[in-house]
Amino acid sequence: MREACDLVVVGAGPGGLAAACRAAEAGLDVLVLDAQPEPGGQVWRSEARKGANRLARRWLTRFAASGARFRPGARVVAAPEPGVLLVEEGSSSFAVRYGRAVLATGARERFLPFPGWTLPGVLGVSGLQVLVKDGLPIRGKRVVLAGTGPLLLAAAATIHAHGGEVLYIAEQASAASHWGFALQLWRHPAKLLQGALMSAALISVPTSTDAWVIAAEGEGRVESVRLSVRGREEQLRCDYLGAAYGLVPNLEVARLLGCETSAGAVVVNERLETRVPKVHAVGELLGIGGVDQALVTGELAGLVAAEQPIPVELERTWHRVRAFAAQLARHDAPRAELRRLATPDTLLCRCEDVPMSALEGCQNLREARLYARLGMGACQGRTCGTAAQTLFGWSGEDVRPPCLPARIGSLRLPSDVSSTHARES
Amino acid sequence: MREPASKATTRVTLRINGRAVTVPAGTSVAAALAMTDSFVSRADLSGRPRGPLCGMGVCFECRATIDGVPEVLMCLTPCREDQEVVTDA
Amino acid sequence: MSAFDCVIVGGGIVGAALADVLSADGMSVALVEARSIGAGTTACGMGHLVAMDDNAAELALTSWSVSLWRELADGLPRAVEYDACGTLWLAADDEEMAAVSAKVANYRAAGVRAEVLDSAALQEAEPALAPGLVGALRVVDDAVLYPPLAARTFALRAQARGARLMTGCPVRELRSGSVVLSNGEVLTARYIVLAAGVASPALCPGLPISPRKGHLLITRRGAPVVHHQLVELGYLKSAHGTDGASVAFNAQPRVTGQLLLGSSRQPGDATREVDAALLERMLKRAAMFLPGLDGLQALRVWTGLRPATPDGLPLLGPHPEKPWLWLACGHEGLGITTATGSARLVADQLLGRTSAIDARPYSPARFLTASSREVAHA
Numbered sequence: 001m002r003e004a005c006d007l008v009v010v011g012a013g014p015g016g017l018a019a020a021c022r023a024a025e026a027g028l029d030v031l032v033l034d035a036q037p038e039p040g041g042q043v044w045r046s047e048a049r050k051g052a053n054r055l056a057r058r059w060l061t062r063f064a065a066s067g068a069r070f071r072p073g074a075r076v077v078a079a080p081e082p083g084v085l086l087v088e089e090g091s092s093s094f095a096v097r098y099g100r101a102v103l104a105t106g107a108r109e110r111f112l113p114f115p116g117w118t119l120p121g122v123l124g125v126s127g128l129q130v131l132v133k134d135g136l137p138i139r140g141k142r143v144v145l146a147g148t149g150p151l152l153l154a155a156a157a158t159i160h161a162h163g164g165e166v167l168y169i170a171e172q173a174s175a176a177s178h179w180g181f182a183l184q185l186w187r188h189p190a191k192l193l194q195g196a197l198m199s200a201a202l203i204s205v206p207t208s209t210d211a212w213v214i215a216a217e218g219e220g221r222v223e224s225v226r227l228s229v230r231g232r233e234e235q236l237r238c239d240y241l242g243a244a245y246g247l248v249p250n251l252e253v254a255r256l257l258g259c260e261t262s263a264g265a266v267v268v269n270e271r272l273e274t275r276v277p278k279v280h281a282v283g284e285l286l287g288i289g290g291v292d293q294a295l296v297t298g299e300l301a302g303l304v305a306a307e308q309p310i311p312v313e314l315e316r317t318w319h320r321v322r323a324f325a326a327q328l329a330r331h332d333a334p335r336a337e338l339r340r341l342a343t344p345d346t347l348l349c350r351c352e353d354v355p356m357s358a359l360e361g362c363q364n365l366r367e368a369r370l371y372a373r374l375g376m377g378a379c380q381g382r383t384c385g386t387a388a389q390t391l392f393g394w395s396g397e398d399v400r401p402p403c404l405p406a407r408i409g410s411l412r413l414p415s416d417v418s419s420t421h422a423r424e425s
Numbered sequence: 426m427r428e429p430a431s432k433a434t435t436r437v438t439l440r441i442n443g444r445a446v447t448v449p450a451g452t453s454v455a456a457a458l459a460m461t462d463s464f465v466s467r468a469d470l471s472g473r474p475r476g477p478l479c480g481m482g483v484c485f486e487c488r489a490t491i492d493g494v495p496e497v498l499m500c501l502t503p504c505r506e507d508q509e510v511v512t513d514a
Numbered sequence: 515m516s517a518f519d520c521v522i523v524g525g526g527i528v529g530a531a532l533a534d535v536l537s538a539d540g541m542s543v544a545l546v547e548a549r550s551i552g553a554g555t556t557a558c559g560m561g562h563l564v565a566m567d568d569n570a571a572e573l574a575l576t577s578w579s580v581s582l583w584r585e586l587a588d589g590l591p592r593a594v595e596y597d598a599c600g601t602l603w604l605a606a607d608d609e610e611m612a613a614v615s616a617k618v619a620n621y622r623a624a625g626v627r628a629e630v631l632d633s634a635a636l637q638e639a640e641p642a643l644a645p646g647l648v649g650a651l652r653v654v655d656d657a658v659l660y661p662p663l664a665a666r667t668f669a670l671r672a673q674a675r676g677a678r679l680m681t682g683c684p685v686r687e688l689r690s691g692s693v694v695l696s697n698g699e700v701l702t703a704r705y706i707v708l709a710a711g712v713a714s715p716a717l718c719p720g721l722p723i724s725p726r727k728g729h730l731l732i733t734r735r736g737a738p739v740v741h742h743q744l745v746e747l748g749y750l751k752s753a754h755g756t757d758g759a760s761v762a763f764n765a766q767p768r769v770t771g772q773l774l775l776g777s778s779r780q781p782g783d784a785t786r787e788v789d790a791a792l793l794e795r796m797l798k799r800a801a802m803f804l805p806g807l808d809g810l811q812a813l814r815v816w817t818g819l820r821p822a823t824p825d826g827l828p829l830l831g832p833h834p835e836k837p838w839l840w841l842a843c844g845h846e847g848l849g850i851t852t853a854t855g856s857a858r859l860v861a862d863q864l865l866g867r868t869s870a871i872d873a874r875p876y877s878p879a880r881f882l883t884a885s886s887r888e889v890a891h892a
């Protein structure tokens with residue numbers, strides 16, 4: 001099967017949707033691909049059905065009317081040549097030939113290992129939030145959340161709204177840095193409002209800065225957690241633990257296409273062009289910046305792709321959201337204590353069951369891969385690679401195809417793609 | 426932020442490891458897994474239980490065979506009527 | 515300045531195996547590696563320990579090396595994944611099957627256990643294979659292992675005997691009796707051995723070694739798909755051409771339940787990128803042999819550069835024009851296998867011992883004498 005389009009958008013979060021809307025409205029033939037079953041990305045998932053969030057509803061409605069085509073459940077797995085993507089969809093696959101591309105693959109949570117983090121019932125902070133939005137029964141369940149930044153409160157609010165009992169919110173940042181950050185929110189009224197609404201709902205939940213999870217314990221699933229709270233240890237019995245420390249961009253597709261990255265983000269120019277011709281990057285790929293950054297950069301890239309003039313106001317907004325992103329990054333940086341929680345038996349790589357002790361003598365990520373199988377499993381190092389970067393300062397390796405595990409059949413080239421480049425022996 | 430008033434939502438019934446589970450339409454299979462007794466999606470290499478972690482298709486902890494297709498991620502899959510989910514736990 | 519009996523430049527499987535043998539012989543050794551032990555071509559190879567009978571010299575070195583690996587096997591850590599699964603050479607037609615009996619005789623004459631499987635026996639041994647294959651040649655003692663850890667095991671054993679292991683140390687220059695590191699440090703030694711694989715000509719211009727790129731694909735863990743290393747006999751026809759890219763079916767069971775799939779050959783290509791069109795040819799060929807291939811889950815595709823010589827045999831011995839420099843390089847697509855034999859041959863020559871096999875076919879002098887220099891450069 002084959003698809004062709006003027007613009008392919010990878011990722012249907014706020015960034016991808018905004019780009020698709022702007023480009024399709026300007027007359028381009030736009031194809032949007034996303035691994036999720038619905039548009040909305042991480043933050044607006046299930047809004048397509050529920051419609052509770054005004055901003056989400058506005059963009060999803062606009063997207064539906066824009067003329068852009070949407071392929072849900074479509075995972076980009078390879079990029080065999082410039083202008084072609086291979087996509088796996090359920091048990092079939094297809095190739096997309098595109099003129100331009102907007103990469104809007106968003107972010108994932110940063111997990112750091114601690115004893116017990118592999119127990120069922122221990123999830124990411126947003127991971128638990130997402131499952132609750134997707135229908136995980138949480139009413140009456142006891143939940144502990146440990147992490148950092150605004151997402152911690154967002155998750156608590158969702159869990160609370162669905163009837164979950166949030167026992168504790170542990171914010172790893174120091175009080176000084178946290179309140180400094182909160183004060184900065186005055187400069188970002190939209191953020192402040194969001195923050196205030198969340199805090200009101202959670203007013204009764206014990207919350208502490210300088211707090212993090214030391215260990216999760218239980219037989220066959222999490223039953224209790226031990227927290228470090230301002231130097232004291234506390235034990236809480238619970239049904240779920242959400243523990244993750246901020247977000248990191250999903251750079252795999254961008255790096256597969258050959259886009260340059262620096263300091264964990266895709267390098268772009270003012271027109272949001274990556275170093276690869278006709279490929280743009282938006283949203284979290286530019287560095288974690290939240291919905292506002294995703295929307296404004298998405299709009300910009302969509303306009304550039306459609307060769308439309310850029311409204312001055314849009315550029316101004318972009319510079320404003322960048323300032324917020326920089327503050328967020330400082331706030332979310334995991335503190336040193338979090339790097340020392342894992343014991344020699346704690347698994348670092350969850351796919352290949354590689355304990356910390358197996359890394360003895362390894363100097364870098366490549367050695368850890370080659371000698372201890374770190375990152376050699378199904379998630380291709382997405383979880384442990386990010387953790388190893390935080391724990392040891394090891395930076396990532398080249399991305400090799402497929403950028404997600406895929407059936408071999410999905411990597412096969414349609415005849416017109418292979419014939420143009422095939423070399424005869 | 427309140428839970429939207431429960432409309433007359435359609436419900437679907439699927440089977441997870443042979444057990445019937447009825448959920449509102451739109452529930453993901455990973456979320457439905459929590460309605461069985463265990464929240465276990467697989468066993469690790471030494472047989473210890475694992476459950477979903479990221480909820481967004483990154484960690485691959487939630488893989489299962491769904492309607493005969495192996496290695497499908499439950500967190501990216503909506504529940505459907507008569508769906509057959511088999512975990513390797 | 516430090517003084518060693520021997521400085522080995524390059525910590526791939528070949529250099530590491532040599533460090534192991536020399537240190538066991540009581541020599542003081544430095545193993546100097548630009549990056550990490552076993553992280554070069556060694557990390558890209560399939561790890562098939564295979565007796566090959568293209569010519570007498572190849573058969574002698576490979577069959578001896580496979581038996582040396584077998585002797586080592588019990589002492590290797592589990593994680594090296596040594597698995598004596600044997601090889602099945604697959605005959606797709608009667609012509610290929612006809613060649614099998616001659617090969618059996620060849621192998622047996624070299625002391626290698628080999629037997630013929632007819633079509634039915636092949637189907638029973640490997641049910642995942644396409645029906646209709648005429649038969650196979652089974653080479654019993656061939657094995658597979660995980661090359662980078664094998665290299666690391668050799669290096670750590672040498673280190674435990676006092677050898678100096680230097681990683682992250684690129685060598686800048688080779689001199690008579692010393693090597694100069696890129697940081698300016700000079701190591702002196704009685705013998706200098708160049709084992710830098712495909713990078714060897716950069717340190718010793720004029721060596722007849724060129725890259726021959728290969729692609730591999732590995733699947734996710736799962737139930738084993740095949741039980742022997744499977745190679746098409748057509749490999750001998752398709753893979754050994756000296757010009758143009760070629761592919762051949764080559765599938766390996768890993769003890770993890772993964773399937774490692776090869777392979778391609780692109781002479782002269784020194785790039786690392788995956789060539790999608792060539793990968794497609796490789797997968798298409800493999801799917802002819804394994805009809806269920808397209809349904810398997812691919813985890814990763816990568817490439818590696820084989821250090822190829824014009825005649826496919828390694829360069830083992832003193833450089834004829836620089837007698838102070840010893841060569842242990844140019845192992846092409848068989849360096850994992852022949853690392854053990856190569857290490858013995860070079861060690862025996864350094865120590866003036868006679869070897870179990872005749873070392874002359876691998877002598878660098880076959881290319882590097884004044885008269886044959888043009889051939890090497892052609």
Ligand SMILES: Cc1cc2nc3c(=O)[nH]c(=O)nc-3n(C[C@H](O)[C@H](O)[C@H](O)COP(=O)(O)OP(=O)(O)OC[C@H]3O[C@@H](n4cnc5c(N)ncnc54)[C@H](O)[C@@H]3O)c2cc1C
Pocket residue numbers: 010011012013014015016033034035036040041042043044074075076077104105106107108109126127130151154155247250253282283284285289290291292294404481482
């Ligand atoms: C789990 C989670 C929860 C969050 N919750 C909140 C919140 O409550 N409030 C808030 O303000 N911010 C939240 N954020 C931050 C939020 O992600 C960003 O602000 C915003 O969504 C970024 O938009 P984006 O378009 O860059 O990426 P995303 O919204 O993350 O969208 C990226 C999309 O790309 C898809 N994708 C990735 N790789 C591929 C591929 N190879 N093939 C096909 N599709 C692919 C993903 O499935 C995803 O749908 C959350 C983030 C995460 C990760």
Ligand SMILES: Cc1cc2nc3c(=O)[nH]c(=O)nc-3n(C[C@H](O)[C@H](O)[C@H](O)COP(=O)(O)OP(=O)(O)OC[C@H]3O[C@@H](n4cnc5c(N)ncnc54)[C@H](O)[C@@H]3O)c2cc1C
Pocket residue numbers: 523524525526527528529546547548549550551552553554555556557558559560561562563564683684685686709710711712713714717727728729730776777817818819820821842843844845846847848849850851852
């Ligand atoms: C796709 C593929 C499949 C293969 N399959 C098999 C197989 O199944 N069986 C088999 O037997 N063989 C196989 N091979 C071949 C085998 O991998 C090689 O022959 C073998 O790894 C060569 O080992 P080496 O030690 O000579 O080279 P390398 O492993 O490349 O080691 C050379 C080392 O020298 C270092 N170096 C380079 N320059 C310097 C410098 N200036 N200073 C210091 N150090 C330096 C490098 O960093 C490197 O680590 C395969 C190869 C490929 C590409």
Ligand code: FES
Pocket residue numbers: 455477478479480481482483484485486487488498499500501
């Ligand atoms: S829970 Fe992580 S991939 Fe589904």
